[in-house]
Structure formats: structure tokens, C-alpha cells
Amino acid sequence: MISENLHKIQQEIQDSCALVSRQASDVHLVAVTKSVDTSMTxxxxxxGVRDCAENRVEQLLSKKQALRNYPDVKWHFIGNLQRxxxxxxxxxxxxxxxxxxxxxxxxxxxxAEQPINCFVEVNVSQEASxxxxxxxxxDSFIQDLASLDKIHVVGLMTMAPIDASSNERHQLFKTLKQLQQRIADLQLTHAPCLDTSMGMSNDFSEAIQEGTTFIRVGTALFQE
Structure with missing residues (x-):
């Protein structure tokens, strides 16, 4: 099941990239494993997946420990983090x-003991929730971060509303991409901001077409 789903997603990544003349290798597939156990992870x-994401502290720590025989895995925290x-x-x-x-x-x-790769979360859709x-x-938020040498802003992140139309998703993702490019053009040492984290199981194709470099996929990987 997982192998078949992964193949389908990889094919869709290639197809989506082809539509806008991008290389599939430019898109990082981050597997959102928050809903599955360590065995499925x-x-x-x-x-072959090497990027895993969790949204709960305890769950990430537990899985990382259990899967310590895979030291090359990159672990992503994607949830709201309490101070x-x-x-x-x-x-x-x-x-x-x-x-x-x-x-x-x-x-x-x-x-932090060393600089942390961070995506700044942007509420492009302006949803209260x-x-x-x-x-x-x-712009001002990222400029303010310059005084913190452990914050390395690699890019911007957003999520489209679950009920957004395809056209609305395209516009939201395009807006984030434009914001990311504007920050990247500033060539800030603490915030190179070369990446975007946008696109999930139901909308990663639109995100890829609008230039995302990281997609966060869970449901599509594990559905039967």
C-alpha cells in the first residue's frame, strides 16, 4: 500500500513539475507521519523516504529514538510549538x-545549540483559525530576527483553506512565493529564504506549479 501510494505521489510530483518546466528533484517530499505508528514510518x-514530519513533541522524540538505526533521516516539526x-x-x-x-x-x-532551519509561517489566507x-x-518580522543568531530562516510556509478552490490555492501559493522571492532578493545573511513549504495531500500539485520546494504529505501516503 505505502509503496504504491508513494509511487503515485512521486509520479504526480513529476507531472506537476513538467507542467511548469521544473525538475522534480527540486521538490522535497516531507512525509507527515503524525497519524501512523513507528512501524508504518x-x-x-x-x-527511500528520508524526510519525516510530526506535530507533537513527544511523538517525534519517541519515533526518532525508535528509528535511530536510520541516522540520515531529517526530522521536521510542523505543528504549533509551545514555548x-x-x-x-x-x-x-x-x-x-x-x-x-x-x-x-x-x-x-x-x-538551541546551533542555528535552526526555520520556515516563517505566514497566514496568507487571513483565516482567524x-x-x-x-x-x-x-518583512519587518524577518528583519527583527537578525539579532538572533540561532534562527536561520530558510523560507516561508503557508496552508491553503481546506475548502479553497483550485484557483484560490494557486493564488495563495503564488502570493507566498512572491513574498519568499522578495525576502530572498534582500540577500540577508540570517534569512536566505530560498524555500517555500506549502502544499499537502489535496493541493501539492498546485503548490508545485507555483514554485514550492517542500510539500508536506500524509493522507495520500497512507490511504488504503
Whole structure:
């Protein structure tokens, strides 16, 4: 099942890239393993996946420990991170996809042993139910992070509304890509901002067409 689903997703990545003359190798597939156990996560690793994402601190730590025989796996934290839990997780991950406040950045600065690859979460759709800073705040927020040498802004992240149409998704993803490019053009040492993390199981094709470099896929990998 997982092998077949993975093959379908990889094919869709290739097809989506082909539509806009991109290389499939430019898109990183991050497997969202939050809904499956360690055994199914291991099956993914045996099929060549090397990027796994969790949204709960305890679950990530447990799986990383259980799968320590796969030291080349990159671990991504994609959930809302409470400041009181930063200490226990921040030095165990390779990417943090949900930096959304300066106070959280300060806590990471305090606890991190080395610079942390962070995506700044942007609420492009302006949904009240979503975390993230507003598009208008992106420039000033990233400039403020310059004083924190443990924060390395690799890119921006967003999520489209679950009920958004394909056209709406394209527009949201295009907006984030434009914001990312604008920051990248500033050539900031602390924020090269060359990547975007956008696109999930139901909309990663649109995200790829709009230039994303990281997609976060869970449901499509594990559905029967």
C-alpha cells in the first residue's frame, strides 16, 4: 500500500513539475507521519523516504529514538510549538516549519545549540483559525530576527483553506512565493529564504506549479 501510494505521489510530483518546466528533484517530499505508528514510518524509510514530519513533541522524540538505526533521516516539526516545550525538541529536529512569533524565536535562541532551519509561517489566507503572521508583517518580522543568531530562516510556509478552490490555492501559493522571492532578493545573511513549504495531500500539485520546494504529505501516503 505505502509503496504504491508513494509511487503515485512521486509520479504526480513529476507531472506537476513538467507542467511548469521544473525538475522534480527540486521538490522535497516531507512525509507527515503524525497519524501512523513507528512501524508504518519505518516502512516509508525502507522505501527511500528520508524526510519525516510530526506535530507533537513527544511523538517525534519517541519515533526518532525508535528509528535511530536510520541516522540520515531529517526530522521536521510542523505543528504549533509551545514555548515551554522548545527546550525538549529544538535540538532534535532538522527543520521547524511554524515560526510565528518573536517570543518563540527568542525561546529558540535561548535553547538551541546551533542555528535552526526555520520556515516563517505566514497566514496568507487571513483565516482567524490559522496561526502565522500576516503577509504585511513578513518583512519587518524577518528583519527583527537578525539579532538572533540561532534562527536561520530558510523560507516561508503557508496552508491553503481546506475548502479553497483550485484557483484560490494557486493564488495563495503564488502570493507566498512572491513574498519568499522578495525576502530572498534582500540577500540577508540570517534569512536566505530560498524555500517555500506549502502544499499537502489535496493541493501539492498546485503548490508545485507555483514554485514550492517542500510539500508536506500524509493522507495520500497512507490511504488504503
Amino acid at each position: 519505518q516502512t516509508l524509510l525502507e522505501n 515551554r516545550k522548545v527546550k525538549s525538541i529544538i535540538n532534535e529536529i532538522d527543520y521547524f516549519h511554524a515560526l510565528d512569533s518573536f517570543k518563540l524565536a527568542q525561546e529558540i535562541q535561548k535553547r 490559522k496561526q502565522g503572521i500576516s503577509p504585511e508583517e513578513v
